[in-house]
Amino acid sequence: MPFTDTLREATTDSWKQSVNHPFVKGIAQGDLPLDIFKYYILQDIYYLKHFGKVHALAATQAEDFQVTAMLLEKAKGTAQAELTVHKQHAEILNITDEDMENFKPAPTAYAYTAHLYRASLSGNLGQTIAALLPCYWLYADIGKTYQDADPSEKIYKNWIDTYSSEWFHKSTKEQIDLLNQIAANSSEKEKAKMKEQFIIAKEYELAFWEMAYTKEDWFSNRQSHHSIVQRHNE
Numbered sequence: 001m002p003f004t005d006t007l008r009e010a011t012t013d014s015w016k017q018s019v020n021h022p023f024v025k026g027i028a029q030g031d032l033p034l035d036i037f038k039y040y041i042l043q044d045i046y047y048l049k050h051f052g053k054v055h056a057l058a059a060t061q062a063e064d065f066q067v068t069a070m071l072l073e074k075a076k077g078t079a080q081a082e083l084t085v086h087k088q089h090a091e092i093l094n095i096t097d098e099d100m101e102n103f104k105p106a107p108t109a110y111a112y113t114a115h116l117y118r119a120s121l122s123g124n125l126g127q128t129i130a131a132l133l134p135c136y137w138l139y140a141d142i143g144k145t146y147q148d149a150d151p152s153e154k155i156y157k158n159w160i161d162t163y164s165s166e167w168f169h170k171s172t173k174e175q176i177d178l179l180n181q182i183a184a185n186s187s188e189k190e191k192a193k194m195k196e197q198f199i200i201a202k203e204y205e206l207a208f209w210e211m212a213y214t215k216e217d218w219f220s221n222r223q224s225h226h227s228i229v230q231r232h233n234e
Contacts, residue, residue: 003183004133004176007195011134011202018138018202019145021209027159030151037155038093040212042100043109047208050113052078054120054132061125067178074171092155107218108211112204119197126182130194133175134202139163140172 008015018024023040026032055075062068089095105113119131143163151157162168183191210216 002180003191004180007198010195011199014202014206018206018209019142023209023213024142027156028146028149028151030153030156034093036212036215038095039215041089041093042103043106043212046105047109047113048078048081050116054116057120058125058128061123061128089155106211106216108207108216112208115200115204126186126190126194127197129175129179130197131201133179133198134205136172136175138205140169143168
């Protein structure tokens with residue numbers, strides 16, 4: 001069994017919850033409120049900035065220059081995608097320069113990107129790629145699952161088309177193949193570390209949907225924590 005198949009198997013429940021999350025289904029059905037999608041796009045732009053930087057860090061960890069070149073190209077592509085997302089969606093979602101200047105990452109977006117940097121600071125290409133892979137793979141799976149959806153909101157149809165596209169699935173496969181190649185030459189101890197990085201990142205992917213769907217902020221996060229503590233003390 002390929003190493004990445006064991007990773008999918010280890011995240012089966014979380015994966016199903018992500019693909020069937022109300023946020024994702026709302027996009028496919030076309031009835032997700034646009035203010036929620038705007039919140040998501042702003043958080044995703046923040047995420048993509050760091051996602052691209054972590055690709056660049058991964059490129060420095062690769063011994064094979066072809067892998068270095070591939071990862072640098074992905075870092076560049078991520079930056080370009082960020083600019084495209086902003087340009088295409090700004091007018092429809094009324095994202096203003098003021099929105100961008102006043103933006104603050106939600107707790108989950110902040111924590112997820114921190115996890116990516118933590119994985120890259122291991123100094124190990126396998127752990128970095130393992131942490132990056134769930135973002136590719138889950139979005140590709142969602143694109144495939146909902147490729148025949150025809151939401152009335154054009155912006156949602158464009159979103160689905162992006163992640164069901166041939167180029168995105170090709171890019172995802174490149175990352176899957178790379179991680180399998182690395183795993184084939186790694187010890188069981190190292191593969192366990194890669195698996196851990198993957199699982200944590202996958203949980204953050206699910207949390208990202210919930211963050212967007214509830215429009216999470218720091219205050220609501222404190223309130224949630226307070227409620228948990230209060231219930232625990234009762």
